[in-house]
Amino acid sequence: MIAIKDMMFTTDALKLGSFVMDWYRVAFILGAAVFTYLAGRRGGRQEQAAWWALLAALLAGRLGYLFSYRSDLSGLGTGNLLRALLDLRTGGFAWTWALPAAVLTAGLVARRAAVGLLAPLLGALAIGLVPLLLRPASSVSELPRETLLMRLEGSGQTSQVTFASVGTPTLVNVWATWCPPCRLEMPLLTDFARQGYPVAFIDSRESPATVRNFMSQIGFSGTSFIDRGEVERALGIVGFPTTLLVGADGKVLERHFGPLDRAQLTALFARNNVSPK
Incomplete structure (x- = not known):
């Protein structure tokens, strides 16, 4: 930077x-x-x-x-x-x-x-x-596997894990509940997640109660994650939402700043041959 x-x-x-x-x-x-x-x-x-x-x-x-x-x-x-x-x-x-x-x-x-x-x-x-x-080229080429995250289960239980537990391939979405564009795209992303597409939601620095309440409001009961700042630094995040598609080998295939719509998200998965599990 x-x-x-x-x-x-x-x-x-x-x-x-x-x-x-x-x-x-x-x-x-x-x-x-x-x-x-x-x-x-x-x-x-x-x-x-x-x-x-x-x-x-x-x-x-x-x-x-x-x-x-x-x-x-x-x-x-x-x-x-x-x-x-x-x-x-x-x-x-x-x-x-x-x-x-x-x-x-x-x-x-x-x-x-x-x-x-x-x-x-x-x-x-x-x-x-x-x-x-x-514009500067991205210096992030692969998933920072050892970076720490808080794992938030749908039941409300939390645990500390590393980024490696997110799994690959996956769409990594870094967001926050106070971010209007994030809230704009969240129903779409959760819909794709429910269809079986690999989507990892990583909230930025908010409390488990805040994240859990928001996810409950939009009807998502799956697992999400909370970052305390380490992931943002490792991935070079400067604004929300930022979305990265990570391949099976842990390499970052694409990154997108700003909200995605249905057409963009469909095309993103299709051109990288990522299908529902």
């Missing part, structure tokens, strides 16, 4: 004091700011077209992503689908839908003047890629 005063560059995110933002959002926001600034300097139709194109890209990108995973989202209902579309916290974006929508919108709004947006677009892409190219 590289710290500059209150700014920290980590594998998963840019951290400014207590504020944490993943690198893809940093890249998108930076690129969007550059695009609209450069287009704004041109004024007239080009400035107006830039804002409409940005809005069209956001909506089309989300719609395309949800459409790609429509079979996994078919049971959500209209209201939940709308919330899934608007809730950008969960990520998920289809550039193959977003870029054509942006180009078409710019053409409709600015018409012949739309070609003048090419330079702002190229500038935005160049600047937006910088955070993704410069």
Whole structure:
């Protein structure tokens, strides 16, 4: 990790004091700011077209992503689908839908003047890629097997164990009850756990009673774990939720910062050939 005063560059995110933002959002926001600034300097139709194109890209990108995973989202209902579309916290974006929508919108709004947006677009892409190219690589390659954890049974009993007892392969989810995005994804993760997928819930530094009460509220009676800080340090956790998929050999296959939705979680297990036990 590289710290500059209150700014920290980590594998998963840019951290400014207590504020944490993943690198893809940093890249998108930076690129969007550059695009609209450069287009704004041109004024007239080009400035107006830039804002409409940005809005069209956001909506089309989300719609395309949800459409790609429509079979996994078919049971959500209209209201939940709308919330899934608007809730950008969960990520998920289809550039193959977003870029054509942006180009078409710019053409409709600015018409012949739309070609003048090419330079702002190229500038935005160049600047937006910088955070993704410069972010630090992960130094965590495998499960810290000797790290201590508290094991919390559904019955309320606790015991001290090592990370090795979590088992592999498994999806390791580091979370906290006070974290809104964690609470957002927890029903989904517990649903996959009940289906037999290997999911290990590791709460950060809270009391067994707090964790047990929350798990009981969402209807999960399985085993979970509590970390006192050792796991966070060993895995380089800077924000919640952070999820790591660990292979059968104990190697970290993938890591994801922020909440997962059903489509992302299904794809994560599928591309790593992890199935219910």
